[in-house]
Amino acid sequence: xxxxxxxxxxxxxxxxxxxxxxxxxxxxxxxxxxxxxxxxxxxxxxxxxxxxxxxxxxxxxxxxxxxxxxxxxxxxxxxxxxxxxxxxxxxxxxxxxxxxxxxxxxxxxxxxxxxxxxxxxxxxxxxxxxxxxxxxxxxxxxxxxxxxxxxxxxxxxxxxxxxxxxxxxxxxxxxxxxxxxxxxxxxxxxxxxxxxxxxxxxxxxxxxxxxxxxxxxxxxxxxxxxxxxxxxxx
Amino acid sequence: xxxxxxxxxxxxxxxxxxxxxxxxxxxxxxxxxxxxxxxxxxxxxxxxxxxxxxxxxxxxxxxxxxxxxxxxxxxxxxxxxxxxxxxxxxxxxxxxxxxxxxxxxxxxxxxxxxxxxxxxxxxxxxxxxxxxxxxxxxxxxxxxxxxxxxxxxxxxxxxxxxxxxxxxxxxxxxxxxxxxxxxxxxxxxxxxxxxxxxxxxxxxxxxxxxxxxxxxxxxxxxxxxxxxxxxxxxxxxxxxxxxxxxxxxxxxxxxxxxxxxxxxxxxxxxxxxxxxxxxxxxxxxxxxxxxxxxxxxxxxxxxxxxxxxxxxxxxxxxxxxxxxxxxxxxxxxxxxxxxxxxxxxxxxxxxxxxxxxxxxxxxxxxxxxxxxxxxxxxxxxxxxxxxxxxxxxxxxxxxxxxxxxxxxxxxxxxxxxxxxxxxxxxxxxxxxxxxxxxxxxxxxxxxxxxxxxxxxxxxxxxxxxxxxxxxxxxxxxxxxxxxxxxx
Ligand code: HEM
Ligand code: SF4
Ligand code: SF4
Numbered sequence: 001x002x003x004x005x006x007x008x009x010x011x012x013x014x015x016x017x018x019x020x021x022x023x024x025x026x027x028x029x030x031x032x033x034x035x036x037x038x039x040x041x042x043x044x045x046x047x048x049x050x051x052x053x054x055x056x057x058x059x060x061x062x063x064x065x066x067x068x069x070x071x072x073x074x075x076x077x078x079x080x081x082x083x084x085x086x087x088x089x090x091x092x093x094x095x096x097x098x099x100x101x102x103x104x105x106x107x108x109x110x111x112x113x114x115x116x117x118x119x120x121x122x123x124x125x126x127x128x129x130x131x132x133x134x135x136x137x138x139x140x141x142x143x144x145x146x147x148x149x150x151x152x153x154x155x156x157x158x159x160x161x162x163x164x165x166x167x168x169x170x171x172x173x174x175x176x177x178x179x180x181x182x183x184x185x186x187x188x189x190x191x192x193x194x195x196x197x198x199x200x201x202x203x204x205x206x207x208x209x210x211x212x213x214x215x216x217x218x219x220x221x222x223x224x225x226x227x228x229x230x231x232x233x234x
Numbered sequence: 235x236x237x238x239x240x241x242x243x244x245x246x247x248x249x250x251x252x253x254x255x256x257x258x259x260x261x262x263x264x265x266x267x268x269x270x271x272x273x274x275x276x277x278x279x280x281x282x283x284x285x286x287x288x289x290x291x292x293x294x295x296x297x298x299x300x301x302x303x304x305x306x307x308x309x310x311x312x313x314x315x316x317x318x319x320x321x322x323x324x325x326x327x328x329x330x331x332x333x334x335x336x337x338x339x340x341x342x343x344x345x346x347x348x349x350x351x352x353x354x355x356x357x358x359x360x361x362x363x364x365x366x367x368x369x370x371x372x373x374x375x376x377x378x379x380x381x382x383x384x385x386x387x388x389x390x391x392x393x394x395x396x397x398x399x400x401x402x403x404x405x406x407x408x409x410x411x412x413x414x415x416x417x418x419x420x421x422x423x424x425x426x427x428x429x430x431x432x433x434x435x436x437x438x439x440x441x442x443x444x445x446x447x448x449x450x451x452x453x454x455x456x457x458x459x460x461x462x463x464x465x466x467x468x469x470x471x472x473x474x475x476x477x478x479x480x481x482x483x484x485x486x487x488x489x490x491x492x493x494x495x496x497x498x499x500x501x502x503x504x505x506x507x508x509x510x511x512x513x514x515x516x517x518x519x520x521x522x523x524x525x526x527x528x529x530x531x532x533x534x535x536x537x538x539x540x541x542x543x544x545x546x547x548x549x550x551x552x553x554x555x556x557x558x559x560x561x562x563x564x565x566x567x568x569x570x571x572x573x574x575x576x577x578x579x580x581x582x583x584x585x586x587x588x589x590x591x592x593x594x595x596x597x598x599x600x601x602x603x604x605x606x607x608x609x610x611x612x613x614x615x616x617x618x619x620x621x622x623x624x625x626x627x628x629x630x631x632x633x634x635x636x637x638x639x640x641x642x643x644x645x646x647x648x649x650x651x652x653x654x655x656x657x658x659x660x661x662x663x664x665x666x667x668x669x670x671x672x673x674x675x676x677x678x679x680x681x682x683x684x685x686x687x688x689x690x691x692x693x694x695x696x697x698x699x700x701x702x703x704x705x706x707x708x709x710x711x712x713x714x715x716x717x718x719x720x721x
Contacts, residue, residue: 205387212297
């Protein structure tokens, strides 16, 4: 068991973390490269920066939007994300691991706060899952990954909470911890290849849409040539 | 703005197709709008060819790549779409509509999709899917309201726009739009309403005479005056159906004395390319550039028309010279400027009814012109109220995206597309609804008629024409009127 844990904590962690970082970097670069290519070809190179920035910020501070659309869902989603992002990054135990591994550290969340955020993330992940299953609109749109993600994200949070706060036997602890680590690593690996790519791409959505609306000049001719339609009537 | 789902009978009426079974059979296409006969064989393959060609020569790829990665499937967009609000049909959820095209893109144009389907051997584009898109992309009015609600920033208007473009390349496009465009690009008249130049001149002279009688001022429509500051392109249908709007615009120019002209070479602001084909969009935009150049004008002035304004404002720089393209001004911007500068006087005692303002999607959605018409209206209409929501978040009239020109789908437009708008108008209790857009006006007039709302639909300049106060120096005596007529 110890060997498994070591393996999961060591090489497997480095591997999955690397896959995540490189994967995210790849899609970010592809996205920005695509936008740059599009911008280069655009017939009109002025972009409505004010509009882009305003609409992007609206979603970074979504509080003025939450009461429209689907208010309950929005609040769940925001609270879910707060714990989801803060706890893994700012947990004392995680920072200690970074400290002992690579020698860097940063301030941690106080334990009670981390505990409450963990609980809220669990509750709101379940709420999102249930909400999705019972909303006629959402369930019509949902793919497999849309149901699986909240459930998969529950795993490390539940197991982490158990390990940190409950007195369980040594072997139970080890198994739970192994699940904790492995599920987190699975999340790392899947993250760049699924819809969770949004965590890095979202800030560019408005920018990318605006660039896409900036068409290249003189495409009528080019498209006609490619489709063998030159000189064809309207 | 929430609204009730339509009842069964309304649904039946709204979705009833006017096409005969024989035509649907021959064209292998069950849609509500008329389509000219096209090659029905091998549709999926030709669709993909067209898709590939368009991707190669456009900038859509970056958006599609982005959207397939971030879509959260949260269904927020459903709460904003006036179509879904009225039908309650999950197939009308914006995200579902866009997924139709995004899934084709993912399957046929991305590495992952191609590999996955190679393994599974499924998921390729079928004829049914083409049929679904042909239906769905013309249910959407491309109003882009849902874009503001989507946390992932997915622009369904862009997807609908692209979907229609690809469909048009395989021959699926509403006949109403295609026929008008053919006249505009290849016909003798060169405009979508097929108005010959002599008829145009007659109409304008007739209007001038009318105005002289009514206002005792020589209000004219200068034709082909080289070197004018503004070259004017209204929705050409205004010459036939919205004379009052044009009279208001002419009146403003008469009051200010600024130089403007209408070119007899080309005088149509309408650009259906925005609704179904970028290739058409480009060709039509270039006509505006050519005419402005011919007349040595310095600015392009678009009349009260949302899509004409957006297609010129956004695409003149794209197709006609980037930074060096002619600046595009919407008439409301001009009128606001001169009013603000104190060059236009309006009588606050003429319009007493309750007035409200409808924001055309193509003008307001991206925050281009929102406050100016309101300031103008409030300056002379004492009883002004707002629709809610409005401005950038305004609800579509239900005839956007060119659907208003498709007469055979009027029941759909006034029962489904315009349902939310109708409720909104009713709630405001207005007696005059100002819609500064030829498309919105047509749709809203049909809407208030079909939905039995007591309310008059007018353009902004229709009211300005009523309220405008001319300087005494412009007044002509009855004698002068006489000589004017003899000329
Ligand atoms: C900077 C980071 C992030 C931002 C700005 C962000 C934003 C969003 C947004 C806007 C949504 C759409 C749903 C909504 O309206 O709230 C969403 C959904 C979601 N996000 Fe994130 N996110 C971030 C990071 C993450 C991360 C790191 C994960 C997981 C590891 C994650 C997991 C999810 C899940 C599972 C959903 C779907 C919820 C549902 O079932 O509806 N997010 N996120
Ligand atoms: S709001 Fe955006 S992410 Fe959510 S379902 Fe609609 S399109 Fe998809
Ligand atoms: S663009 Fe308008 S009509 Fe089309 S899906 Fe979005 S809200 Fe609905």
